[in-house]
Amino acid sequence: MELIVASSVGVLTAGGVYLVLRLRAFPVILGLALLSYAANIFLFASGRLRINAPPVLQKYGEAVYTDPLPQALTLTAIVIAFGMTALLVMVALGAFIEAGDDRIDMTEADDAGKAVRKDGAA
């Protein structure tokens, strides 16, 4: 089981890194989504793996519980990752509508365009 989790983290990280290095905003967002999956599992796994031991206290008997703390941290991490993804999507969308393409690299033309606008304002 440990092998499964570790390799999942590895596969997701590899896929995420590759996509993050692409040149368009959308694959980068997908890549970040993959990376956040990997990070969440990584964080969760730091509490070690346990089966049939949810951290919900039982009234009777000597129950075994898994480590609840990484779970709590991962839960908020998942929600924050969502917030960040949503923000990024919005930024990418805005950039696309403004610039007409969704390249992430700045080009000479972008710099020049900015300079022109600044001169115009001054």
Place this chain on the structure above:
Amino acid sequence: MSSGSSLLPIIAILPFLGALIPGIMIRAGRTACASFTAIPTLLALVMLGVLAPAVMRGEVIRAEIEWLPQLGLSASFFLDGLGLLFAGMILGMGLLITLYARFYLSGEDPMGQFYTYLLLFQGAMLGIVISDNILLLLIFWELTSLTSFLLIGYWKHLPEGRQGARMALAVTGAGGLAMIGGMLILGNIAGSYNLTDILQQGDAIRASDWYLPALILILIGAFTKSAQFPFHFWLPHAMAAPTPVSAYLHSATMVKAGVFLLARMWPVLSGTEAWFYIVATTGLVTMVLGALIALFKDDLKALLAFSTVSHLGLLTMLLGFGTKYAAIAAVFHIINHLTFKAALFMSAGIVDHETHTRDIKRLGGLRHLMPITASIAVVTALSMAGMIFFNGFLSKEMMLDAAAETVWAGSAWAVPVAATLGALLSVAYSFRFIVHVFFGPVRDDYPAKPHDPPFGMWAAPALLAVFVVLIGILPAAIVGPLVAVAGGAVIGGGELPYYSLKIWHGVNAALIMSVIALAGGLVLLALHRPLDRLWQVAPRPEAKVIFDGLVAAAAGLSRRITEGLHNGAISRYLAIFVAASVALGYVAWTGGGLAPADRAMLPIPPVVAIGWVLLAVATALVVTMHRQRFQALVLIGVIGLMISVGFVYLSAPDLALTQISVETVTIMLLLLALHFLPKDTPRESPLALRARDGVLAVAAGGAVGALTFAFLLRDFSPISDYHLANSYEGGGGTNVVNVILVDFRGFDTYGEIIVLGIAGLAIFALMETLLRGQAARRLRNSDQSQDRSRDRHPLMMVVATRAMLPIALMVGVYIFLRGHNQPGGGFIAGLVVSIAFLMQYMASGFAWAQARQRIGYHDMIGWGVVIAGLTGAGAWLAGKPFLTSAYGYIKLPLIEEFGLGSAFLFDLGVFLTVLGAVMLTLYSLSRIARYAGETVNVEPMDYDPSQRAGAVGRGGE
């Protein structure tokens, strides 16, 4: 500590508090503004007066407010003779300048701003002279650079003002940086950052190996501030400031800060060869050079500026001699220079104000037209020339006396001759100031008709002129005690050397040198015209050109470096980042030892293996098919689903619930966004680049995977036993994850929901800006119609979602209520409820659903954070720390028992924030859709079978 010590911090803080006044009082008029600006200064001066008798008796007043004693950081102040002298000068001159500026500034100048800057500067200056802690002193030191920048550049419309301010800031700021280094070394040697301690350790410091570096760094700071050669060039350019600023900063206070520091550090740093040769030589060169340039300046203020440079050189030289007598002479000259130079600047300002020119060549004969101003200027200029019966004479005699006895590199002549030359030039330019401006025939070509200004304007320089004469005639009676106590502080206690403040000492070397200087100066003035022509054609380095060249070179270098490294290719930065992380990880891996694996592996059931295959394949497909964006999104959904299932299997039901609901919302948002984005990614990067990225990705993935595997096989001791043990008794819930979220680590969660709320609001703000710019036009013109379904709001979906809404809401409430004891809680409930709403929006269009919605999403986010915050703050009422929870249990019929307590309210806040943030994001996307020409449906569905006639085609407005 004396009883008056609590006054010291108040004195230090008063100008800063007072800086708030002018901005308010300017509404009440200019006179009111000036009057009220004077109040904090006056108060501080009165408090200083209260402390003065004790200081004059030789006591040192201290006050300390501890902050971080472990780091030697404390707000400690002390007042001794030197501090008293300077503080009195700063505050007293501050009052006079406040008065003078009231009449000097014209109606168009923003006076409130001026007084605010002035008080800030005054506070910074005051801080320097009464700080005990040298770190505090450094802060005030930098503050004077910043505030003087504001003052010099006060006339923002003048390019010279802006350039002068920038140059002053660059030079003095750079010097300040050097001084920070020097001071830290000094503090390190002495083992304390308190001046009073450092001053006791002169011998240890001078013997230290670090003495020379510390000395040089501190001297750079002092020399830049006090405009010593070769840093003197900024001062004349700072003359672009309004004259009150020049009179205050460049005669009395800021430029004296460097001299003050030399005097303050005199007991510690002086007395060595290095000190003598660096300080005395620099001072000597500056004195002669400044006086020489001053003689050939036609601008009144430039003449005075270079004269100031020269006199600062004189002071530096005196302190550099390292003898007690010279140090006392320096203290005396500080007082004298203040009185005559400030008055001269103000007179120059009056001349400029009345005649609209400062060019000496266009002036002359003003004594007939402005007799009062002329009298003031003549008296003070005679003092500057060092004429007998004026105070400048006394300290100049002492200076020449000290110089006459100084041997420089084996030569007994070098210093006396140079000092006499300096005095000679000083006579020449002082008389030039008098003769060329106020004497000679009255001209008829002044740019404006000159006459004496109102009393308020000449009152301040006149008062100073009175002092010039009084000190000149009765030196011992007027300033004798002050010179003694301040001089005593400079030389660090012990016996004062023999000196006498009187006019006639008999015929001695100094007097002969004075006579030579006077005669030579007058001859030089008579020859001024031919000499001036010679000077104008002689080649000489222009400091501003060199400075601008240096700045341009530095800026060019940094631009080349920045543009080389920062070329806008974000993917390149990311690649470098990944590669660096992997390399660092590798170094750490090889560097550290790895304990043997001590944890047995769990078995892999076949179902799990299938899930893993699905995840791995889906990831591989996302990577290979990422160009087809819709397909990639669907595959991402598969991955998310597998992860949720994994969480279920690995005893994390809360995570599974969160993951699956977040997954749904994320995919919906991405789908909506993709509506406006291109549907395909073009193939752009060449094969080599893709290969490089592939290698990087595999390396990173392999490393992270190996790391995960390594720690999964090793046991550790968690801190969560505490959470498990106290969840029920302390937090009132059996779902430990939820109790951690809302109780143990509630503060984290509180921050988390704030971040989420901010993300939602930022998305909204982004959309609002977007729709206001040219993007809105582009959107309107874009054609999205080919993507649009003909049946956008299908009957089946509308009916199904309507039926599901109450059920989904019910599930949400249920999950929320049981969250404390069973998997669930505010986060998950918020996501579930947002999905319920999202479905309505998908079915009938956002605008239609929005119209049926009562609460705004902004409010929801706000209320969520407020409720969570207030719940936490409620604990204060019970005298407990923030977010301490209290609880009880409630049993509603038909539902299982749930805890009702502060944690419940906190979770409600979480719920509202999550819901608000998700919905606000959706709302923003739908606004964009509206701009892109999407029509708003009036009916819930496009084809409504219940309205047979006229239903078709009513989809749009």
